[in-house]
Amino acid sequence: MDKISISKNPCFGFCPTYTIDILKNGKIYLNAKDHVKNNLKGNYTSELTAEGKKTLASLNLTGLKEKYGERNISDLPSTDVEISFTGGTVQKTNDYGNHGTKELEKLYAFIDSLIENQKWEKVND
Known part of the structure; x- marks a missing residue:
């Protein structure tokens, strides 16, 4: 896996809204928008630990469908994953x-x- 991007999308409540990119080399970029843990807001960077790399590599994320979920229910949280x-x-x-x-x-x-739990370094917006 060269890169994984995850975007948590807004809802009418307090759903966390952010985009996080994890690169093959372990570099992490976070764009925290709303309702993110630890009151994070803005752009941050960090580095994945060896244990984190191992955890990510252990996940079987191949062969995922394009869409999941019951769309007849309104205002559920949603996530876009791009690998x-x-x-x-x-x-x-x-x-x-x-x-x-x-x-x-x-x-x-x-x-x-x-x-x-990650140690985040704030990046100038």
Whole structure:
């Protein structure tokens, strides 16, 4: 995996809204918009730990569908996931409700943990 981008989309309530990019080399970029843990807002950068790289590599994120979720229910949180694989293949997924697959749920928990526990360096906007 060369890059993974995750965008948490807004809802009418207090859904966290942000975009996070994790590069193959472990560099992390966070654009925190609204309702993000630790009151983060703005652009941040950090570095994935060896353990974090191992956790991310252990997830099976190949073969995801383009869309997940029950769209007849209004105002559920949603997440866009874009994965760039070595070789140029790009996989895009929209997960309405954030329960697409067990592996996606593990990915979201991993990202939540990163946002909450990572040491973030503020980048000038």
